[in-house]
Amino acid sequence: MTFWQTDATHDPALASWVESAKGHRDFPIQNLPLGVFSPAGETPRIGVAIGDMILDLSACAKAGLLPDAASSAAGSDSLNAFMALPEGDRKALRAILSQMLADNDQRSAVEPHLHRAGTCTLHLPARIGDYTDFYVGIHHANNVGRQFRPDNPLLPNYKYVPIGYHGRASSIRASGVPLVRPTGQRKPPEADAPVVGPSVRLDYELELGVWIGQGNELGTPIPISEAANHIAGFCLLNDWSARDFQAWEYQPLGPFLAKNFHSTISPWVVTPEAMAPFRMAQPPRPEGDPAPLGYLSDDEDRSHGALAVTLEVFLSSAKMREAGMEPFRLSRGPASNMYWTVQQIVTHHASNGCNLQAGDLLGTGTISAPTRDGFGSLLELTSGGKEPISLPSGETRTFLEDGDEVTLRATAHAEGYVSIGFGECRAAVLPAR
Known part of the structure; x- marks a missing residue:
């Protein structure tokens, strides 16, 4: 079990170029929770909360920004496939997301895939079997x-x-x-x-x-x-x-x-x-x-x-x-x-x-x-x-x-x-x- 081991993604000095993430009560760059959202008038897709914004993972996958295992799961409208990923694949995705949202050199490639959370609808994150x-x-x-x-x-x-x-x-x-x-x-x-x-x-x-x-x-x-x-x-x-x-x-x-x-x-x-x-x-x-x-x-x-x-x-x-x-x-x-x-x-x-x-x-x-x-x-x-x-x-x-x-x-x-x-x-x- 390694569920208590920390890494570079938890570094308190880490900061995101997404301004609203700095000092955010819930969603600083050290969090990166997953969810299902839909922009106004659009279909539900998987995203990551960062400050007051949501990063569209399906769009990131299409742009070739995600590792293979995560790209395959990102095309769904639920997190079930993400939840079934082995720990190593989840950690790899987290490391890449952290780097993408912290590295100014990647901002131009990532920023177009951000949505303001306040204009989006949040859905149940998974199809709950039981x-x-x-x-x-x-x-x-x-x-x-x-x-x-x-x-x-x-x-x-x-x-x-x-x-x-x-x-x-x-x-x-x-x-x-x-x-x-x-x-x-x-x-x-x-x-x-x-x-x-x-x-x-x-x-x-x-x-x-x-x-x-x-x-x-x-x-x-x-x-x-x-x-x-x-x-x-x-x-x-x-x-x-x-x-x-x-x-x-x-x-x-x-x-x-x-x-x-x-x-x-x-x-x-x-x-x-x-x-x-x-x-x-x-x-x-x-x-x-x-x-x-x-x-x-x-x-x-x-x-x-x-x-x-x-x-x-x-x-x-x-x-x-x-x-x-x-x-x-x-x-x-x-x-x-x-x-x-x-x-x-x-x-x-x-x-x-x-x-x-x-x-x-x-x-x-x-x-x-x-x-x-x-x-x-x-x-x-x-x-x-x-x-x-x-x-x-x-x-x-x-x-x-x-x-x-x-x-x-x-x-x-x-x-x-x-x-x-x-x-x-x-x-x-x-x-x-």
Whole structure:
């Protein structure tokens, strides 16, 4: 595994001739995330974010600017072929892109293939064959479990098994696509029977998304020592939840209509190569917790498997936007609040021989900090709706109302390196139909 090794593309002194990339919050030249975009009136194609611009990789391939493996993948309208590339080919592409965007001598050949991001539409980056959501945020699991089982918030399997469930891939959408409030069954506490209607306890969930790269054959597990080789990148994921539907339907089989109506992702795929400087040691488990079983245990994963990423959630009501008010930050906390690493969830997913495929998406589950300022959902922030949040507009919230817009942001940071971001993961709530 070499997923933590840095090279010249991470040099903090490296600068791009693309002016907006210098000091950019999300997309300096040290990032170079991949995505799918379309200029106004044109068809979708693959691009790279650099500052406030997007470099058209399909056009670069036609101009002979890319290596052979990347040129062959660049003609598609999805990243699936890119995600399936071996690590060596991905690194070669990153090195060439970095050189092209830093070297003034190449500017005249590259600049015609740039588009202003603000005039383009961003799409889902891949054709998502399958989506699996995990539950690795231990503080979230404790907080939610405590509301239902005060004396036993975590079930016995949690510290042995990376808990997950198979979600719905067809309802995943890119940032900016509105969410329609779902309608379904819920059982009010005072009622004798369930009712059908719009969710009254609509919530967001702050998660990271993990894109699968090279897959595995059916029946062939992925060893923990090789799991990083099967990860193609990362994004932000808001796995919206109808808490009232979930409380009624989740026993005995778990989430269903409470979760599958819409999930929002940030459209740029931050590559494992870009994340190399931001790998950190997995936080030690609390004293008395069991060690991971052998198939989930690896020295390199313990020393480099966690991510030095800060996660944030912002809320903007319709009233706030009308008044020109800035979004209100609800929470901020580190992604290291994960009980299992992304490599462990990939290994566990394939441990029974399940075949993962390029373009599959895994969610970490809600990531919360141990303190209220880092809680990753309204269910936690409002103690199940008992403690409303006050907004700067004078409004209060227990759960989301129509017109509310939720934005997730993430920044990877490490001493001695330029910070990079994931772009925003944003959607507004529309009334139920």
